[in-house]
Amino acid sequence: MIDFHMYQQLHKDSPTFKRSYPNIDDLNCERMDSEMMDANEPPTAPHIYVFPNTILGYNLRSKKWVDLDVDLIQEVTWNKVSFEHLVLDTKTKDLITALVTNEVELERGADIIHGKGNGLIILLHGAPGTGKTFTAESVAELAERPLFQVTCGDMGTSPKEVEEYMNSILRLGRNWNCVVLLDEADTFLEHRTSKDVVRNALVSVFLRVLEYYDGILILTSNRVGSFDEAFKSRIQLALQYSPLTKAHRREIWKNFLSRLEDINESPTSSIANLTEPGSRKRKFAKSSDIDFDDIDRGIDDLAGFQLNGRQIRNVITTARQLATYKGERMMYHHLHHTIAVSNKFDNYLLELHDGLSDDQLARESGIR
Known part of the structure; x- marks a missing residue:
């Protein structure tokens, strides 16, 4: 994902954005005017020589900013065929298509509280290897949006770490219109008990973050039997993946x-x-x-x-x-x-x- 403005927001103290010359405005140098910068056509010589051959981009898999070769950047080709290859019945596919299509088209839901309850949250539960992750990948292709996959093991163990990580990930996901996949979310979906205060705090944090997310969010679980009942009202669609016939x-x-x-x-x-x-x-x-x-x-x-x-x-x-x-x-x-x-x-x-x-x-x- 290429978003230099977001990189600048996240790295305000980076030397990249600090002037190398305190009095650079006094230097006798030419600047590219706004008309040239806004042009749709690529720059020509000699202006092309002032542009770098790499640009910063965010790797959605490694979750790191990396240098990308400008000459190798291409338009995304969406694989719509992958959704057709899902081993799901037609009615389920139709329902997923309807929900995803409407979510893409609608900017706001009917909730009277701004920013609350406007997203689409889908739970995919069942045994490993039954197609849950592939469904999430296919939904992203169907919606023509990047897939931002997060495993819950990346989030840390304390409520503070989880909340900070979740907020940062969902912020990026919302800004880039991603389909966010929280894979193996069992740890944060388990029901709360009176004896485990830390787990209760983790679940509460997870609930609060989900409540206010307004994009497409997919959760996968293979331990839905330990599901906390408070999640039921947060989830718009739950799909069970039975053992394969x-x-x-x-x-x-x-x-x-x-x-x-x-x-x-x-x-x-x-x-x-x-x-x-x-x-x-x-x-x-x-x-x-x-x-x-x-x-x-x-x-x-x-x-x-x-x-x-x-x-x-x-x-x-x-x-x-x-x-x-x-x-x-x-x-x-x-x-x-x-x-x-x-x-x-x-x-x-x-x-x-x-x-x-x-x-x-x-x-x-x-x-x-």
Whole structure:
């Protein structure tokens, strides 16, 4: 995100904004007039030479200001197709689309208190790997807004730290019209008790900050059973993500393979593009080294394995590395081999928990 005015507000004491020459106004130098600065056309020589080749921008993932190469800055291309790939029923997609579209178009809600209750807060709850984070990413693409993802582990542990961090993040998110994602917000959503004063303060701070946020805010949780009832009135839409069925898994496999085939059409793309945005890219061979027909014939067998979306992506990534190491095209048997090895750990945990799955354990303990 490029916003030099915001950078200046946040770094008022930076040497960047202090004059190097106390009497610079007395120097015999030319200044670019306002008409030239406001022009839509880029500057030409000799004026172009006074502009830097880098500009400060905020990295929404690392949450740091970094230098960006001006020549590499491009217009954002929004991926509207990602929302269509969500494994959700049509009615739910329609409701999300309606809420997000209206929130983008409307500047204020009907609340009589200015700045209070005007935002859209969505809760996504369910088991890990069922599509919660992908839903948030797709909502940002649908709204044509940047996604500002925050994990609650970044906020600190004291009420003061949490409030200061939340206010700073939401300030940036509101100024830049971001879709703010508070991932794994379970710690701040848990119900208050009379014995834990610190936790009560954390939850109260979180409630207050949410109450006055007027943008699009998405919370994810996999422990909704410990939810504090005060959050119910703050949340406009809550979506449950149930464990994936075989049909869901088949659709997820097909979506990943479809993305790989799209990558295959690009001469410079590799399987590394399947990984999370911002992750370290690996030097793999091109995705043309994948036998899509062979994998497609075994898609029903692959969907039969009890994997979530994140595990499916990891299986594809690992199987690709296995095939590359062997100098082979990735085929169904590479995927099956990877799943068989990975399942040994899952089977051990299943045996350790007397045959109960993670979801069953969570339900028995009342947290999901």
